[in-house]
Amino acid sequence: MYSLTALQKIVTDRLEEEARQIGNRHPANLYRPVQYTLDMGGKRLRPVMVLMACDLFGGSIDAAMNAALAIELFHNFTLLHDDIMDKATVRRNRPTVHKQFNENIAILSGDAMSNLAYLYLLKSQSPALHGIISLFAETAVEICEGQQLDMDYENRPDVSISDYLKMIRQKTAVLIACSLKTGALIGNARAGDAAHLYDFGINLGMAFQLQDDLLDVYADQDNFGKKTGGDILANKKTFLLLKSFELASPGQKEELLSWIAAASFNPDDKIAAVKKIYTDLQVGQVAGEAIDHFYGKALAELDLVTIETARKEELLSLARNIMKRKN
DSSP, X not given: OOXXXXXXXXXXXXXXXXXXXXXXXXXXXXXXXXXXXXXXXXXXXXXXXXXXXXXXXXXXXXXXXXXXXXXXXXXXXXXXXXXXXXXXXXXXXXXXXXXXXXXXXXXXXXXXXXXXXXXXXXXXXXXXXHHHHHXXXXXXXXXXXXXXXXXXXXXXXXXXXXXXXXXXXXXXXXXXXXXXXXXXXXTTOOHHHHHHHHHHHHHHHHHHHHHHHHHHHHSOHHHHSSOTTHHHHTTOOXXXXXXXXXXXXXXXXXXHHHHHXXXXXXXXXXXXXXXXXXXXXXXXXXXXXXHHHHHHHHHHHHHTSSSXXXXXXXXXXXXXXXXXXXX
């Protein structure tokens, strides 16, 4: 079996090669932003998961490579468009695509990335290709639904934590689950094992996004790769904000609502004030408990996969690394 480190290098090297080839296509203003996006780096978790899941069941990682590239392209497309919608200026310590180029170019380049992903996926050689494409398309629609819910929630005063968990399942967790199930299908896994691996990915993805909420507030900005406090400035209904509304005193709730309603403010002042309320209410610790809950459910699903425990060790190592991340 391949180690996590070996798969990360294989994926990184192949993505660098593909990025160069894409960047040389014409028209340059369409494809260079795609290369720029891929060259930003990142953790490459999802393509590694595709290869790791395939390898778990004895499949060839070469057979899974195009699917891995497809998922990484699609993931980066979603980040590119998210940055436009969130008016983000920094991604992975570099200017976002719409800042480096312009917004119209970024939108069109993102569209190209989305469609390039399908072209890569169609290159996959697998008897399960029809099911893989169906899974990918269903996942793509769910991600769009999740993103729309995320935007809708910004202007809704009645968002519950249950609503929020449904949204992050669609926006974040389903692509992690899709990555793992895609690799499993290419590796000819049994249907039940592929389903358990999908559910492992869902729960790991939930823990991952809740951790992202936490890092957006408390991470070191240099490690995080983008400005912290972005969710606070955008009034995003994160787990931390929603839990704060549940636990806040009347005075704290009034202060939170005033910051959310404020049309003009100093960004640093808003981040500091809201962060202080979070700290006073200890919602960071509550978020940590929720992260542990979903991580435990993920491990339970992985335990149900009918492969000897030793073969699962690299996937467990990846999950542990995700839970320890600082960016």
